[in-house]
Amino acid sequence: MTTAIALISGGLDSMLAAKLVLDQGVDVKGVNFYTGFCVEGHTQSIRSREAKKPKRNNALWVAEQLGIELELVDVSEEYKRVVLNPKHGYGKNLNPCVDCKIFMLEKLKELREQGRLAFDFMLSGEVLGQRPMSQKRTRLDIIAKESGSEDELLRPLSAKLFPPTLAERRGWVDRESLLGISGRHRGTQFRLAQEFGFEDYAQPAGGCCFLTDPSYASKLSDLWGARGRRTYELEDILLLKVGRHIRPAADFKLIVGRDEGENRFLEGFRRRFPHFKPVSHEGSLVLLDGAATRPNIDLAARIAGRYSQGKDTPEVTISYTSCDGVSEDLCVTPMAMHEVRNDWHLGR
Amino acid sequence: MTAPTTVDARGLLCPMPVIRVQDKARGLSSGSRLELLATDAGVHVDVPAWCRVHGHVVKACYEQDGEISMLIELGGALPGNNP
Numbered sequence: 001m002t003t004a005i006a007l008i009s010g011g012l013d014s015m016l017a018a019k020l021v022l023d024q025g026v027d028v029k030g031v032n033f034y035t036g037f038c039v040e041g042h043t044q045s046i047r048s049r050e051a052k053k054p055k056r057n058n059a060l061w062v063a064e065q066l067g068i069e070l071e072l073v074d075v076s077e078e079y080k081r082v083v084l085n086p087k088h089g090y091g092k093n094l095n096p097c098v099d100c101k102i103f104m105l106e107k108l109k110e111l112r113e114q115g116r117l118a119f120d121f122m123l124s125g126e127v128l129g130q131r132p133m134s135q136k137r138t139r140l141d142i143i144a145k146e147s148g149s150e151d152e153l154l155r156p157l158s159a160k161l162f163p164p165t166l167a168e169r170r171g172w173v174d175r176e177s178l179l180g181i182s183g184r185h186r187g188t189q190f191r192l193a194q195e196f197g198f199e200d201y202a203q204p205a206g207g208c209c210f211l212t213d214p215s216y217a218s219k220l221s222d223l224w225g226a227r228g229r230r231t232y233e234l235e236d237i238l239l240l241k242v243g244r245h246i247r248p249a250a251d252f253k254l255i256v257g258r259d260e261g262e263n264r265f266l267e268g269f270r271r272r273f274p275h276f277k278p279v280s281h282e283g284s285l286v287l288l289d290g291a292a293t294r295p296n297i298d299l300a301a302r303i304a305g306r307y308s309q310g311k312d313t314p315e316v317t318i319s320y321t322s323c324d325g326v327s328e329d330l331c332v333t334p335m336a337m338h339e340v341r342n343d344w345h346l347g348r
Numbered sequence: 349m350t351a352p353t354t355v356d357a358r359g360l361l362c363p364m365p366v367i368r369v370q371d372k373a374r375g376l377s378s379g380s381r382l383e384l385l386a387t388d389a390g391v392h393v394d395v396p397a398w399c400r401v402h403g404h405v406v407k408a409c410y411e412q413d414g415e416i417s418m419l420i421e422l423g424g425a426l427p428g429n430n431p
Contacts, residue, residue, distance in 0.1 A: 034363055055390070057363055060397040070401055072367045238361065268359075268387075 002172040003027045005119035009208045010058025012201045013125030016192055020156040024173045029069045032059035033104055036076035036237050037210045058202040076234055084230050093217035097134030105147035121152050121167040128158040128182040157181045215347035219245050222346050245346040252290025254300055256307050276304035280317035283308025305334030352381035362390030366398050373422055384418040
């Protein structure tokens with residue numbers, strides 16, 4: 001039986017692409033690459049316990065809807081070279097979409113060589129012209145060529161707009177049953193989803209990757225600027241997904257939990273960051289990332305007071321704990337709204 | 349019955365616990381059992397979903413003081429066991 005491997009992001013396009021090929025009797029298996037920037041990843045653990053609808057892993061959800069197996073592959077370490085040094089540059093934000101897709105297709109072939117995957121051809125949910133930079137015809141041609149996938153790569157949603165690929169020439173799939181979608185309008189995909197009975201599919205703004213999000217990209221740029229070098233660890237990129245990020249000075253920033261779920265998430269980082277917690281009033285947990293000097297601690301305590309229920313009182317008590325676990329209570333005047341400057345807020 | 353193979357994913361955030369389970373399951377035979385230790389509440393949703401996709405079963409799940417223990421029995425398709 002012919003086997004295809006589908007890149008499953010968790011979004012609608014890759015779901016439809018896999019479905020079109022699955023319906024032709026091909027054995028389709030899915031692969032989802034975990035880059036660390038996936039929208040659906042860690043946000044699971046950030047959610048409020050009271051949330052009515054538990055967040056799900058959309059790639060697993062897609063696999064379940066399609067009835068296909070799904071391999072989840074952690075590429076977060078290797079992916080750094082894609083984010084930090086993309087040969088084809090970034091899109092509108094810090095999204096290295098062309099290099100990303102090349103990386104993923106190369107990785108599929110590598111996994112096949114290692115015997116971890118077995119497949120006759122690859123398929124993706126790319127749509128010609130849907131994304132302004134990465135899905136232009138010239139870029140899609142570059143992706144197929146530089147990844148070495150060439151005509152082993154089938155793009156079922158736009159197949160008719162490209163020369164026949166290996167799967168079509170060999171008769172593994174019927175080209176006439178594939179589509180010729182192009183452009184940014186997604187009406188055809190939505191109609192198709194309805195025909196297939198797909199409901200409740202994920203439609204994250206900007207796709208399934210945080211690097212397409214202007215706010216996230218701005219915070220990542222700030223991180224690189226503050227450190228004076230373009231690098232990151234997984235912990236860094238997780239924390240950029242959570243809380244208000246406030247940089248009152250070049251040598252430190254604060255991460256302020258915005259709700260119970262975020263506060264709980266940030267608590268997991270208490271041993272690694274100096275942190276603040278109001279004790280006289282309810283309030284957010286605040287992590288300090290940077291230089292824990294006395295002036296910075298005093299300023300941060302006042303900001304922590306701002307994000308407590310004592311923000312309009314003359315004084316609040318904030319517990320400050322250093323990385324060594326030494327705590328002290330600080331009595332401070334909460335910072336007034338106008339004192340928290342707009343340009344301190346990152347990612348706005 | 350042999351003791352389950354432990355997968356310690358405490359401190360890891362989803363989807364990493366699922367990936368650790370999946371990778372440990374590779375090469376094991378149907379009927380084998382895994383015990384996942386985790387701290388991310390996301391496993392309550394993700395691990396059962398992964399099990400449903402691959403034909404495995406969550407046999408038991410306990411949570412105490414924020415630590416989750418999940419017993420999984422493997423069956424059906426095992427990831428990476430390609431013909």
